[in-house]
Amino acid sequence: MLLAAFDWHALFFTFFALLTCGFAVAVLFSNNIVHMAFYLILSLGASAGLFFLAGAEFVGAMQLMIYVGGTLVLLIFGVMLTAQSRFISMETRSGEWVMAIIVGGSLLFLLATAALRVEDWRSGHPNPAKVGLAESKTTTQIGMGFTGVRVDKLDPDVVGSPLVPGMSGYLLPFVIVSVHLLVVLVGAAYMARTKRRATSTGAAA
Amino acid sequence: MIGISPVSVSHYLLVGAVLFVTGAVCMATKRNALGVLMGVELVLNGANLNFVAFGSKYLRAESLGLDGQLIALFVIVLAAAEAAVALAIALNFYNNHATIDVDQANELKG
Amino acid sequence: MAEFFHTTCHLPAPLAYLLAAIIACVLIIHVVAVGALIFIWLERKVSGRIQDRLGPTRVGGAFGWLQTLADGIKLIAKEDITPKDADAMLFKLAPYVGFAASYCAYIALPFSDGWVAQHMNTAVFFILAVLGIEVFSPILAGYSSGSKWSLFGAMREAAQVVSYEVPLGMCVVVPCMICGTLNLVTIGNMQAGSFTNWLAFNDPFTFIIACVYFTCATASVNRAPFDLAEAESELVAGFHTEYSGLRWSFFFMAEYGSMFLVSGLAAILFFGGWHGPIPIAEPIAGVLVVVVEPLVNIGRYLLGFIARDIGKVTDGAVAIQIANLMGCLNFLLKGTIGVTVMMWVRWTLPRLRIDQVMTTCLKYCVPIAAFGFVGALFWQVFEVPTLNDLPSPIGINRSVAHESWVVEADREREIRAQAVTPSPADLPGESVGSFDSAAVDSLVMKGGAR
Missing domain, CATH: 1.20.120.1200 (NADH-ubiquinone/plastoquinone oxidoreductase chain 6, subunit NuoJ)
Structure with a gap:
């Protein structure tokens, strides 16, 4: 059917x-x-x-x-x-278009062949029906991963499985990114503000 | 028809490649500074799509796992930061030079 | 629903999914469109009464029931004008963007236990995200109209909505933190029992958060006193100055749609969702079953020639569906109350200035939300007794539910064990088509909700 x-x-x-x-x-x-x-x-x-x-x-x-x-x-x-x-x-000038199409086309060709070459990538999941519905329930795991514990790497069949190398999460990058974001926002606000130069005429630039 | 072969990582990678290439070409050809910024967003999004595809358990039996999603989230956050700074630079440039054409930003040229 | 069509009515799986999807779509579009019809009439009546007038009285009887319908016919008949300076493509598309976003957010909004178009683990987040997209409609409309009034309105709208997303997000995080999930069905079910179990009455901080949420939600759907984008005293009509006819009415459908959406979200997150203040649904459902059960049996007999297996519907299912129906009415009532409060506020308070709007957000809402967030966090961490703990809890004790992600992990383990031996119902489309099954949620819920 x-x-x-x-x-x-x-x-x-x-x-x-x-x-x-x-x-x-x-x-x-x-x-x-x-x-x-x-x-x-x-x-x-x-x-x-x-x-x-x-x-x-x-x-x-x-x-x-x-x-x-x-x-x-x-x-x-x-x-x-x-x-x-x-x-x-x-x-855009037409000469630039020609260059862009040539370079972009060849880059696309390269990436596409690379994507289609690898047999392991090309074959889909052997049995997608077997993937549990719970596999998309990753919110908690993502949260735990950001706070430093990779609960997704715990052995699901063993209760209280021990911590092993590779199970540390992304706590340090997470903190760095958050501080980075703060610094960036302050910096962006500083840069984009209207600067008033105290010139003799008093004109605002 | 795609419906016959199951959707695999390769298909996602192809979409990612198209996004990446259009973004890169966009960055190269656009003269408006904000257009360049949009190209950067497309490039980052293409990379993100690849991360998610490699991390998806629906597409491969042996997937990258959660790392793909976690890194994709980092990319999204950093893209937001990048956009904020780039926009600030573009607005500053516009305020000082009364133009948004990147070809005219040549003061530092030797 | 797709499972019902597939297993009970013996439809092929794709057809069953398609049918279920169409039914869900039609139901939701009725919530948005009929909701707008009713709320516009209600707004006229409420504003009339507040201003000591009668409001509409002619069309459709003494209460003017059909006034909105008459308005709609007038709007359809109006000429659709595109200004000369407008960017025609964006000008024509902008109203639909807003309506599509408002409509799309309803996908994840549950109306009762499990009555939701698509179960999502990240439903709260999804709704907030889609509400954030709605801002593009005024921005594009304002920009593309080619009028300075529209552009000013659009700029105000963009600044306002982006600012108010910050406190809104902080407020929404608090119920998610207390319940340990982003799933709206789970959050709603955790507030079963009496009203003491509602999250707004969990501790003083959550009550503050609920108030801040409502303020920010009013601002983010662009309602008075925060409707700077369409301030008629300053900007003619703001971003929709140049619109007329049906396109104009799409903006209002979107506005009333998202008003009900944020009110419904408030009802689920803070005010018990589909659970009434007193747990009387179950006994009433028990009584109703006695009446409805024979009817269902007759229906089964009549429908027997279509689907022989309808007889398989278990007896408890009828009671659950009746309880769900009452829950749905409960939820609609709560949402309507929220919308009515927004109208009441609109016709009572004067409009703020743009700097006052920003001050309200950045100097008041954000710090108060942060304070409430930290307070609620400490309340949870130190397990201070909640209102629900003081009397003997009628519903579930939510302290069990705090660890819901552990429960979900256990469920996943079970599901993984089941997935090894696929049941005959496992079909190719099913694995991805429904990320989340009703079964998983209801089992998580069985911790005591029902």
């Missing part, structure tokens, strides 16, 4: 993959900066769908929240602050 053999994962993957790639290409070929921002939103949103499909629910939601809801709003804010009519649409 045709319907019974239907692979929903493949269907949704194709859908989201086409959206992601299509809007990414639209970002590239659009000249209007505001249209580019809009296509970027759609592309990143669709790739969040791909994350959901790959079983990374938390990362997908994070992508929607931080990337699409935070970073891109910031970006659009920047676009609107600098959106004078002469900057909205800036043509």
Whole structure:
């Protein structure tokens, strides 16, 4: 029966993959900066769908929240602050396009062959139906991983299995990243503020 | 038709490659500083997609495990930080030079 | 639901999933669209009463029930104008972006125990994320209109929503921290029993957090007194100055949709979700079963020629579904109360200035939310008795539930053991199509919720 053999994962993957790639290409070929921002939103949103499909629910939601809801709003804010009519649409010279297409095409060819060469990557999961539904319940594990314990590496069949090397999580990188984020935000706010130079005329620059 | 072969890591890598290449070309060709920034976002997102694909237990029997997702989260956070700084630089440039064209940012050229 | 169609009605699996998905879609779109119809009428009535007027009285009887329908017909009949300076593509798309985001967030919002379009482990997070996307609608609309009033409105909206996401996120984290999960169904079920078990009354800090949440939610859905983006005294009509007709009404569908969404989220996170203040649902359901059971049996007999296996539905299932239905009504009531409070606030308080909006967020909401977060954290860490511990707990003792991730890990171990021997129901589409099964959640819940 045709319907019974239907692979929903493949269907949704194709859908989201086409959206992601299509809007990414639209970002590239659009000249209007505001249209580019809009296509970027759609592309990143669709790739969040791909994350959901790959079983990374938390990362997908994070992508929607931080990337699409935070970073891109910031970006659009920047676009609107600098959106004078002469900057909205800036043509790229055709010579640059030719170079870009050649270099980009060859890079894409290289990456695609690399992706399709490895047999282990090309063959899907031998039995996807066997993967437990619980495999996507990774939120707690991610949280524990960031606070220093990799509960996902505990042996599920042994209660109270001992800690072994490789089970330490990402506590130090997490702390470094959080401090880094704070420093970056303070720095960005400092740089972007309107500077008022105390000149003799008193004009604000 | 893709529906016949199961979705594998390779398919995700292909999408990631397309995102990476469009992002890289975007960075190279756009003259608007914010367009360059959008290219960077696309590149980072392509890399993220690869991390998640390698870490997904639905795609491979022997996957990278949770590390893929954890690193993807780090990438997202760092991308936010990067965007904030780059945007601040772009706005500062715009304030000082009244243009957003990266080709005109040539004061440091020898 | 897909399982029901598949196993009971003998539909092929893809068709069953498709049917279940369509039913879920139609139900949700009715919540958004019919909800908007009712809430717009309600808003007119509430504002009328607050201002000592009658509100609509003509269309559809003495209470003007059909006023919104008449408005809708008027809006459909209006001409759809695109200004000359507008960026036509973005101008036309912007209203749909907002509506799609508002509609999309309902995917993860449970209306009763297990009555949710898609079970998600990260439901809270997903809803917040999608609500954050909604901001693109005013921004794009404002930018693409080619009018300075619209652009000002859009800039205000962007600044406001991005700022208010910070305290909103901090407030939402607190119930998740107390329950140890991001799953809204789990969070709702942990508040079963009497109202003392509701998270808002868990400790004083969570009550403060609930108040801050409601303030920030009002701001993030862009309602008065925070509706700077459409301040008619300053900006004509803000971001929708140039819109007319059906596109204009899409902005309002989105607004009322997200109003109910954040109120429903407040109900689940802080006010017991689908559980009433007093646990009377079970006895009432027990009484109702006596009435409904014969009807179901007749239905089974009549439907027997379609699906012979409907008889397999266990007897307890009827009682559970009746309890769920009552829970759903309970939840809708709570959500409506939240929306009504938002209207009450709108017609009572004057609009803030833009600097006051920012001050409210950054100088008041964020510190208060942080204070409440730390307070609630210490309350949990030192296991200070909660209101629920003082009288003999009627519902479950939530201290059991604190370790819910351990419970989930145990469940995973069991599921992994089951996955080794696949049951005949395991079909190719199922493994990925439903990340999370109702069974897993309900079993986690069986810690005592029901």
